[in-house]
Amino acid sequence: MKTLNHSLMALLLFFGLFTAQTLLASEDAPHKVVIQVSTDDPRTQTVALNNAVNLQKALGQDNVQIEVVAYGPGLSLLTSGSTQGKRVTSLAMQDIQFSACGNTMKGIERKTGKKPVLLEGVTMVEAGVLRLMELHEQGYTYVRP
Numbered sequence: 001m002k003t004l005n006h007s008l009m010a011l012l013l014f015f016g017l018f019t020a021q022t023l024l025a026s027e028d029a030p031h032k033v034v035i036q037v038s039t040d041d042p043r044t045q046t047v048a049l050n051n052a053v054n055l056q057k058a059l060g061q062d063n064v065q066i067e068v069v070a071y072g073p074g075l076s077l078l079t080s081g082s083t084q085g086k087r088v089t090s091l092a093m094q095d096i097q098f099s100a101c102g103n104t105m106k107g108i109e110r111k112t113g114k115k116p117v118l119l120e121g122v123t124m125v126e127a128g129v130l131r132l133m134e135l136h137e138q139g140y141t142y143v144r145p
Helices: 002-028 042-059 072-078 085-092 102-112 128-137
Strands: 031-037 064-070 096-101 122-125 141-143
Touching: 031 042, 031 072, 031 128, 042 064, 042 072, 042 085, 042 096, 064 072, 064 128, 072 096, 072 102, 085 096, 096 102, 096 128, 102 122, 122 128, 128 141
Parallel strands: 031 064, 031 141, 064 096, 096 122
Antiparallel strands: none
């Protein structure tokens, strides 16, 4: 019986330490945020970029991973001719990721005969909604301004 008690205590101690270490490790992990942009409204697009900048300022660049995912009319934020083009390119150099929906880009190309030109620092993903789902499954917090 003593051996069982010692084994049980050792097991509880192990799991207690394991749980404490897991909690401590999760506190040190960076926050993860995905911001959806699905409108061509300039005001909403500005708010989305402001959200990203404000989060990075509040938490520190090393303490937050931010990805802006644009699809549908929101793709205009990430293409040449965007009124926010210089800002997007600058933020991409400051570790804010920008993802453009490949499905939207294909649709625009079919309709206009021209593939949209992405800004420097923007990555094309297969589908914007799919990317949102993948990031959510990886523990990202979802924000839609």
